[in-house]
Amino acid sequence: MNYVTVDAYRIGEFPFWFHQTWTTSLQLCLSLVILFRAVGLATFAALAIIVLTVLCNAPLAKLQHLYQTKLMMAQDERLKACGEALVNMKVLKLYAWEKHFRTVIEKLREVEYTSLRAVQLRKAYNGVLFWSSPVLVSAATFGACYFLKVPLHANNVFTFVATLRLVQEPVRSIPDVIGVVIQAKVAFARIVRFLEAPELQNVQVHGTVAYVSQTAWIQTGSIQCSLVKDLELLPYGDRTEIGERGVNLSGGQKQRIQLARALYQDADIYLLDDPFSAVDAHTATSLFNEYVMEALARKTVFLVTHQVDFLPAFDAVLVDNPNISTLKLIGVYLLIGVGSTVFLLSRGISTVILNMQSSRSLFSQLLISLFRAPMSFYDSTPLGRILSRVSSDLSIVDLDVPFCFIFTVGATSNAYANLGVLAVITWQVLFVSIPMVYLAIRLQKYYFSSAKEFMRINGTTKSYVANHLAESLAGAITIRAFRQEERFFAKNLDLIDKNASPFFHSFTANEWLIQRLETMSAAVLASAALCMVLLPPGTFSSVSIQNQCTLANYIISVERLNQYMHIPSEAPEVIEDNRPPPSWPSVGKVEICDLKIRYRPEAPLVLKGISCTFQGGHKIGIVGRTGSGKTTLIGALFRLVEPAVGKIIVDGIDITKIGLHDLRSRFGIIPQDPTLFNGTVRYNLDPLAQHTDQEIWEVLGKCQLREVVQEKEEGLDSLVVEDGSNWSMGQRQLFCLGRALLRRSRVLVLDEATASIDNATDLILQKTIRTEFADCTVITVAHRIPTVMDCTMVLAIKDGQLVEYDEPMQLMKREDSLFGQLVKEYWSHSQSSESQ
Template sequence: MADYLSLSGIYPNAALPRIFALFFFRYMFPIYKRAYKKKLTEDDLFSPLPSHNSCFLGAELEDIWIKEQGKHNKAALHRALLKMFGGRFFIIGLSQLFSEILLLTVVPFSIGKLVRYFETNQKTISENEAYYYCGALVLGITIDAVLAHPRLMSHQHLAMKMRVACGSLIYRKTMKLSRNALNKATVGQMVNLLSNDLSRLDQGFILAHFAWIGPVQVTIGTWLLYREIGYAALFGVAFLISFVPLEGNFRRSCSFEPFTLQLILINHAFLLAFLAKRTSVLRLRTALRTDERVRLMNEVISGIQEMEAIRGHAIIMGLIYSFEVFVARTAIFLSILGYVLLGNYVTAEKVFSITAIYNVLRPVITILFSISISSIAEVNVSICRVQKFLSYEEVSGEKEPKGTENGLDKHESINSKPRKEYFTKPKLVLRNVCAKWEEGNVENTLENIYLNVSSNKLLAVTGPVGAGKSSLINVILKELPIHSGTMEIQGTLSYASQEPWLFSGSVMHNIHFGEEYDETRYNKVVEVCALKSDFALFPYGDKTLVGEKGKLLSGGQKARINLARCIYKKADIYLLDDPLSAVDANVGKHLYESCIQDFLKDKMRILVTHQLQYLQSADIIVIMNDGQIQVEGNYKELQSSGVNFSKLFDAQSTEEEGEKRKTTSRQNSEVKYNLSGEDDDIEEPLLEKETQDSGTISASVYLQYFKSGGNICTILLLVNLEQDLADKVAANLTLSNETTIDRTQILYIYSGLTGLTIVISVVKAIFFMFFFTVASKKLHDFIFSKIVQAKMRFYNSNPSGRILNRFSKDIGYIDEYIPSVLLDVIEIALLLSGTIVLTSIVEPFLLIAALGLLVLFYSFRCVYLETSRSVKRVEAITKSPLFSHMTASVQGLSTIRAFAAQKLLINEFDELQNRHSAAWFLFIASSRCFALWLDLICIFFIATATFSLIAVSKIIHGGDIGLVITQYIGLMGSLQWGMRQWSELENQMTSVERVLEYTKLESEPERELTNPVPVEWPKKGQVKFENVQLRYSESEPYVLKNLNFSVEPKEKIGIVGRTGAGKSSTISALFQLYDIEGSIIIDGLDSTQLPLDVVRSKISIIPQEPVLFSGTMRKNLDPFEKYSDEVLWEALEQVELKSEIAEMPAGLNSNVSEGGSNFSVGQRQLICLARALIRNNKILVLDEATANVDPHTDSLIQNTIRIQFADCTVFTIAH
C-alpha cells in the first residue's frame, strides 16, 4: 500500500485523509473528469512510481537471480520471484482469507435471521433485532467491498511489478546472449515472452490464493451447512466438489470434436493433478506455437520486400461460467431433496440460509478454485519458459574464459577504458586460437590463428566467401567462443558491422550512439564519411529519422552512417568488417583515404575487404581460407613469396582496374529522401505515427466480430439464451414458494427445471465454443492475408514491432480474454434480466428503485469507460515500442556490445517499460475505483431496500423477502462485475478494433484474367516499358516519369546512375511493388493487367540483402516442393555450395537459422542465386547482388549468370 502513497500531489498531507484517498481511490477522480472532457494521451499518464520502476526492479531481480544461480545447481526463477515478492503476496492472501470468511459467516447468518423475522406468526425475533441483523448484513458486505478492491489493486500492482522485473531481466539477458544461443532463441520467442508469457503474471496471480483459500472455505461452508441441514449438506457439497476438475476437462476438449462436451458431464472425476499437468502441457504447446507464429510474422515482415497457433483452451475456460448457475442450483436442490427425504420440514429460513452459503461457495468451488489451479499451472509454464531463456549460453566475455596464459586471464574486457598503468600502446595478440560456435561441433570455425598487431598498424584481412574473415572479427569481439589458445587485447574497441545496423532514431543519434557529443569530432566524422551532401538534402538534416533498420535510407547511406558511428567513438582498435563494399568506387576511395588511412592513422585498424586495390597500402595482409590464416605479411613480402593476388581471387589487382571493373555494391537506389532534384526517388521521411482511435467502440466492430463467428451460430445462441433466461426465472420462483407448495409437487417441478437447465447449458456451451473458435480463426486469417497483400508503403512506414504487436498481444486478447469477458457480460445480463423480472413479480415497488439503480450504474459506466478506453488504447500503443526495441537490439547485438552500449539500450528499454507501466497502472486503478464505487452504490440500495422491507414486514411473505434479499446480494457482486466486464469488453474490443484496422489496409490490386496465361509465358523474355510512371503514394511526386525503353530477349541490361536516380525504382516497377501508370509488356502481354502473383513468379531476383527464412535448406531453395533433390543439388553445385551442404548432418534437411545467421552473408547470396537457378525464369534481376562476396565468388556469380542464364533477359543494377 505504501507504493500508492508515493503518488505525489494526489493525496492530502493528513494521515486519515490519505488513507481515505487510498482505500476509496480518490486520486482517480481528476483523471475521470479529465477523460470525460477530452481523450487521454501519454501526456496524461502518472509518472512511474519508484516501486515499479523497471530499472530498479530489473536490477534487483537480476541480483537475486545471480545469487540463486550461485547457491543452487538448478537455479529456479520461482524461488527468485518468491524471495523478491513473496512476503507481500502472502499478506494479500491473508487479507483475502479474512474477507471470504466474513462473507461466508455473517451474510448467511444475517439473511437467515431476517427471513425468520418475516415468517408468519414468528415471535423469536423482535423488530429491533431485525434492524440489528440488517445492519450486520450491510456492515459485512461493506467491509468486504472496502477491503476487496484495494487488495485486488495491490495484487494487480504486485503482478505488474513481477512482469516488469521479468521483462527487464529478459532484456538484460538478451544483451548477454551468445551467437549460439541466438540460433535457439528467435526474435519471435523473445517477443512472445514479453507479450504473452509475462502477461500471464498479470492475470494468473489474481486468483492464485484460491488454490489454498478454496479448501478452507469449503471446510467452513460445509460445517455451516451441516449445522443448518445436517448430513443432507453432503449431497450438495459433494456435487459441487465433483465439478472441480471440469475446467481441466473442458481444456482437454478443445482438441476434440464438440460432442465430447456432453461426455464431460459424466466423466468429471479426473484427479486435480491431471488438471494442472494437462493445463501446463496445453499452455506450453500454445506458447511454442505462438513463438512460431510471431517468428513467422517477423520473417514475413522483414523479408516482404524481397500458422496458425493452437488456440481455444482459453475460450473453453470462459465456458465454465455457463455451467456455474445450473451447478449451484443443482447443489441446492440436492441438499433440499436430501433434507426432505430424511424426514425434515423445510422452512424459508433454511432454504435461504443454505442458498446464501452456496452462493458464496459456488464460485469458489466451480470456478475460482479450478481456475486458480490452471492459472498457477499456466504461470508455471511461462516462468519455466523465461527460466529456460535465462539459462541460455552467454558470450564468453561475460564468463570465465578458457584461454589463459601463465595462469593469468588475458581476456581483458573489450569495453574497458584503456588503463595507462597496464599498457602504453594498444595491442592485439592471438596465440594458436581455435574457436567454434558450438562446443559439440567436431570441426573448428577458426583453426590455429596467430596474430600479433600493435600500435597504429593497418591489418587487411581478405579471402574467399566462408574463409573465416568475419569469424575472426567475432573472436576479437568475444562473440565467437575460443576453444583453445589465448587472446590478449589491450585497448578499447570500436566496430563497424558487415551488415549496417541502424536503430529507429535520428541520424545524429545513430552516429554518436551514447557517446559524449563532441561537435568538432562529429563534424569531422561526417566529412570523412562523405555524409555532408546527404545531410544537406535530408528534409531535417542529421535530425532526420532513419526508420526501423534504416529503411528510409539507401544502402550506401546506411553503410556510411554505420562506419561514422564506428569512428566517432574514441577507441584504440577499430574493427571494420567490409565497410567499403556498399559504396561505389569513388566513394570507397574517399572513405579509405580520408577515413581509414588519414583520420584513423594513429589507431590500430583491422579491415576486412575483398577490394584488392587497397591491400598495397596495408601494413599487414592476412589471407584466410577454410578458417585458417593461409599467408601473412605486407604486400611486397607476399608478392616476393609468390602470392599471385589476381590468380588467387580471379580479379584484377590494380586500383585503376578495380575502379573500371563492375563494382560490388549493395546500395539501395530506391532512396527514401530527395537527394538531387526532381528525378530522385522520394519517400516520406518520417514513420507514420500509430493511430489511436477515440470515443466508443463502433457498433460495426461488434457486428464484424459476431459475423466472424458465423451468422447461424449467432442466431442459435440468442435463441438458446432466451430459453435459459426463462428457465432461471421459473426455477427461482419455485424456490421462493418452497414452503407453500406440496412437497412432492415441488420436487417434481424443481427436478424438471434443473434438468432443463443442464440441457440448455450444454447446448449453450457448444454454441459458444463454435462461435469463439470460428471468430478468432477468421479474424487471424483475415488480418494475415491483408498484411501479406498490403502495399509496400505499409512496410516502409510501420515498424515491425507495431505489426507484431497486433499478432501477439491483440490476437492473444481475442483468443484468450474476449471470450471469457463476453461470456460474463451475457450471463450477467441474463442474471440482471431475471432479477428484474422476479422483483417485478414479487415486490413491484422495488422495480422503480432497481431501474433507478440501473440508470445510475450506466451513468457511472459512461464516465469510467471514457477513461478506461482511452487508457487501454494508450497502453496498447506504448506496448509496440517494446517489441520494436527488442527486435532491433537482437539484430544489432554485436554492435551494441562492441560499443559497450548495453547499459544505454537497457535504460531505453526500461524507460519504454516505465511508459507502458504508467498506462497499465492507470488502467487497473480506474477499473478498481469503478468497481468499488459500484459496490458501494449497490450496498446503499440493498441497505435501503432491506430496512424498507422491515418497515412493511406485515404485508410481505417470508419466502419473497428471502428471494429478494438473496437476489440483490448476489446482484451486488454480479452487477458491478457485469458493468466492469461490459466496460472491460469495450476495452478488450479495442484489440478487435486494432486488428480490423489492418483489414482496411489498401491491398495490392486483384486482377482477373480474361484469357488464361500460357504456362510457358514468358518464353522469350522480351520487356518493353511504355510511358511508365511510378510514385510511392498519391500525395508524392513521380519518381519515374514517362519511362520508355525496350529490351530484346536474352539481352543483358545494366542499370546505372547516381544515388537516387531511380535504378531500384525501375525494378520496383517491373515487379509492380507500387502503383504504376503505363504499360510493361512482357512477351506481348501487358503485365499490368495480369495477376501480380503470376507476374512476380515469372521473374527471379537476387537481392542486395539476401533473405533466408528459418527452416530447412530444402524449404529455402524450393518453398513449394516443386523440384526433385537432383535439381536442388545441381543448383548448389553450380554455386559451389554442394560440398558444404552435403557435409552438414542432414544435407538438404539441415537447419537454416532465423535470417540465415548460421551462414555468412556471401553464402546467403549464393543460396539466393541457387534459388534463382532452380526457378529457371526467363527474366532475372540482379540488385547489386555481389556486394558481400570476394572477387572469386563475384566471378563465380558472373560466370554462372553468363552460362546458366545465357538464354535469359538479365537486368543488373550497378553503380
C-alpha cells in the first residue's frame, strides 16, 4: 500500500522540484558574474563559501538517503500492521484484543520515530546550512573587499546586496529540493525492487476458466442464483449497495453472488473452492443441483469440498493427504551572521523536538480513535480511505508540514520586518508597499478558495485508488482466474488519472499565483523608480506567499487526520463504577428481552423483538436460512451493534451497563471467518502471552493440531503468514477453537464455526466442545443440522423474528416447524446424495 499512497506521491512531486536544481544553479552562476563586475576578486570569497556549503552537505546527503530508506521500511511495517488490524477489526473487538494490537502498532511507530528523528535532524541541518549561507557569503565578501582594498561604495554595495537577495530564496529552497530528490530516489529504488520481484509462472489451460474462492471476494458496489428470495428482502433489489467487501451481506449471500458471477462468465472450466460450506443444507442442495448439475452440465468442474455427499455426482475424485571603521562594520556584520546561524540552529532543533512530540500525540489520538470506533464505522467506510490517512497523510504531517511551517514563518517574518524598517527610515515606501500587500492578500485568498479544494479532492481520490488496490489484492486469484487483469489495470489507471488531475491542478494553481505575484511586484517597481531605489528587492517576497500557500495545502492532511481523530466512539472499555465480579459470568444464564436491532438509525430493523432465555450450562442451537439474522444476534451479544430496543442480561447483569472490554473478554467465540495474524503459532493462540508453553501444547493436542505443529522445525514459533494463508481453512478454525480453550469462558459462541471443515474434523470439534465445555453455556449458530441436534434447546429465526424455541425433538414433532423443515431438507439432501 505504501508504494501507491506514499512512494508514488513522492515521485509525482519530483518533476516540479527537479527544475529547481538547474534554475538555482543558473541563478548562482549569473549572480557570480554580476558580483565579479561589482567587487572583483572578492567574488572568490563568496564562491569559496558556496563551495564549502555544498561540501558540508555532501556526506549528510548520503546519510539522509540511508535514513530515508530505513524510514520507509519502518513505515511499511507499521502500515502492514495497521492494515491487518483494520481489516480484522471485528475479530479484535470480539476477542477484546484492541488494546494489545494498538500497543503493537505503537511499538512499530516508535521504531519509525527513530528513523524519522534522524531524517528530521538532517533536514534541520540543511536548513541551518543554506539559510545562514547568504549572510555568511556577504560577511566573507565584505571581509575580502577590506583585505583586497576593494572600495565599498554605495553603488557596488547596493549591487552586491541586491544581487545576493535575488538568489537568497533559491538558495534557501535547496534543503527542500535535496529532501524531495532523496525521497524520490528512495521511492524509485523501492518501486524498482518491487517490480523486479519474482512473478508467478503461467499454467497452460485449454479453454476459459471461472473461479469461486472458498472465502467470498465481494467488491464495493451493488448486486446486479438462488438469490431471488434475498433480492426480495433487500430494500433496492439487485441495486442494493452491499458495502465494502460485502459487509451488508451474510456469508451465504456473498458465496451465492460469487457463484452467479462465475456462471455469467460462461467459461469452459469452473474451479469451485468449497463454495457450499457457507449456506444451509437446503440451499446447498439447490445450488448444487441447479448450478453444478444443470447450469454447468456441459462444463469441466473442479470442486474442492469436505461435503462428501456431493462426490457421487463427479466423474473422478482426488483425495489429498499442506562607521565606525570598515573593519568594525564588517565585524558587526559577521557577528550578526553568527548570531543568525545560532538562531537558525536552535530553530531547527526546536522544530524537530516539537514535531516529534506533536507527531507522536497526533498518531496516538488517531490510533485510539480508530480502535474505539464502532463496527458501523468500518461497515460504511472503505478501507482504502482509512489507510490513506495512516499512510500518505501521516507521511506529509511527519515530513513536510514542520519545516514548511518554519520556512513560511521565517520568510514572512523577514518580509514584514524589512517592510517595518523601511517604513521607519523612508516612510514614502508605504505608498507602494501597502497597496502591494493588500493586493497580494486578496490574490492569496482567491487562490486559497480553489487550492484547498484541490488538495481535499486529491485526498479523496487517493483513497479511491487505495481502496481499489486493497480490493484487487484481496481478490487477485479470482481476477487472474477470470482473466480480468486488463480491466482492473484499466480501472486502476482511470482512478490514478482522476487522482493525478487535482494533484496537477494544485501545482498549476501554485504557479498561477507565483506568476501574478512576480508580475505585480515588477509592475509596481517599474512604475515607481524612486521607490525602486528605496525598496530593495525581496522586501515583499513572493516566496513568502508561496510558502504560505504550500503550508495551507499541507494542512489539508492535518485536517483529514483530525476528522478521524473525532470518530464517535463505542461505549467505554471499562466502567469503573460498574465492573462485573471477577468470576462473572459464573452460571452462563442469558436472558434476551424484546431485542430489536438496526444497523443505522434510518435503516430497517434486522431483529424484530426477540425474547427468550438460555439457561446456564445449556447448549443452544440457533438455526434459520441465510440472512435471517442469526449472526446479528451474536453481534448483539458482544455489543458489536447496540440494541434499538430491549436488552440482554447475563447472570443478572445488563450487558449495556458494563464496559465493552469487561464484556467481550469474559466470552469465548469461534467466529464464522477464522482469522490468523502475521506471527507465530504461539502468538496466534495467545497474543497477550497469558499462558505457558505447556498449556498451549495441551490445547493443541485437544484441537488435533499438536502433530502438525510438532512436524514443523520451529514448533510453537512456526511461521503464520498474513491471513494465515499457509494453513488450511479447517486448521484456522481449529486455531480459533484453541483460543476458546485457553480463555475458558462460561459462555462460548460458535458462529457457523464448522462450515469450512470436513465432517471428521467437525466431529472432533464437537466432541472437544462437549468435553471441555460440558458445564458452560454453548450458543451454536449452524447450517449443519447434526451440529445442533444434540443441543438442549433450538432457537429458529426467520426474517429477524423468533419463530420457535424449544427442545429439538419437540420441534420435530410440530407439523409447521421451521426447524423440522430444515431437518427434512437436510436429510433429504443427504439421502439423495447417497442414492447418486
